[in-house]
Amino acid sequence: MKVGYLGPAATYTNEAALKQFGSEAELIPMRTIADVFLAVGNSQLDYGVVPVENTLEGGVTYTLDMFGRADLDEIMICAEIMLPIRSHLMVAQNGPKSLNEIKVVLSHPQALGQARGWLQNNLPNVEIVEETSTSRSAELVAGRTDAAAIAPILCAEAYNLKVLASDLQDADFNQTRFFVIYKHRPRWPMPVLNNSDEGVPITAIMISIKDKVGTLHAVTDIFMRYDINLVRIESRPSKQKAWDYVFFIDLQGQPGQPHVANALHELASETTWAKVLGWWNRSSKV
Ligand SMILES: O=C(O)C(=O)C[C@]1(C(=O)O)C=C[C@@H](O)C=C1
Incomplete structure (x- = not known):
């Protein structure tokens, strides 16, 4: 089994992939999140692991936008992984000896954003470079x-670096x-990864709604009538025309349940486009 993740080795995504798949899978580092999606899309990989949301920085836009690509229409989600994120400031063995030697x-x-407060307080004048x-x-x-x-502790060992400061993240939560993504081929049952029956069932959908007064209200009203709890709603530019949006909605329930199936059916009257991205059971453990 081949599983791709955002590389090189020792990213947080690498840690998430190890947490989900252990040593059973061949874990393959990819250069970008887009490369993970493309390699799953052309069946070079069986699964991909991609970051989707952070408790301080919000949605990972690189990932969300890949779900909108028409050529990757068959990509679906079959599991989610939650990971606590601790970040550290690390330098070469012969590098800066203290913070004031860092340029x-x-x-x-995402990691820079999660340490914004620490950077402002401790290194206000350095140049910031995104990688x-x-x-x-x-x-x-x-x-x-x-x-x-700024990197996970695993990187200190992997790249022979010394740690100058620890726990830079702006909150300990x-x-x-x-998400674990795969290419949907007509097969049954759907892959179920570490998804015990004990978790809360979650379904992710992506919709584009009609451009008229009250549509978003009508959408949320459908879910309310079927007693379906919405656990996340996030919008992104549709990239089809200016000021046009798509909505990512995570809801409690699975399409196999009649009330969820009926709600999704009714949703068609308010949307111009809709897709079920996948479903899984959410564990209460992190
Ligand atoms: O750069 C990494 O180590 C990643 O795995 C990416 C990523 C992200 O895109 O959110 C993953 C987890 C952390 O939130 C920071 C960075």
């Missing part, structure tokens, strides 16, 4: 004497949610 800080934009992942920034600072990376 540049490299990291993934494709935290471990890519760790790999890059290994050869520099003026730079530091910092967590990221990841």
Whole structure:
């Protein structure tokens, strides 16, 4: 079984993939989140692990936008992984000895955002450089004497770096949610990964609604009438025309339940486009 994740080795996504698949799978680092989607889409990978949402920084837009691509229409979600996120400031062994010797800080934009307060308080004048992942920034600072990376602790060992400061995240409830994605082929049963019957059933949908007064109200009204709890609603530009949006909705329940099936059926009258992205059981454990 081949499972792709945002690489190089020792990203948070790598940790999430290990948590879900253990050593049973061949874990393959990919350069970008888009590359994970594309390799799942052309069946080079059986599964991909991608970050989707963080408790401090919100939605991972790179991931959300890939679900809107027409050429990746068959990609679905079959599980989610929650990971506590702790970040550290690390430098090369012969690099800066203290914070005032650091001129540049490299990291993934999500990790930089989660440490915004710490950076403002401790390194207000450094240049900030965004990289494709935290471990890519760790790999890059290994050869520099003026730079530091914000990265997970696994990177210190993987890239032989020393840690100058720990726990940079702006709150200790910092967590990221990841999706396991696969290419939907007509097969039954659907893959079920670590999804015990004990969790709360969640279904993710993506919709585009009619451009008229009250449509969003009508959509939420349908879910209210069927007693369906909405656990997340997030909008992104549709990228089809200006000021046009798609909505990502996570709801409690699964399409196999009659009340959810009926609600999704009724939803068609208010939407111009709709897709079920997948369903899984949410564990209460992090
Ligand atoms: O760069 C990494 O280590 C990643 O796995 C990406 C990512 C993200 O995109 O949200 C994953 C978890 C953290 O929130 C920070 C970065």
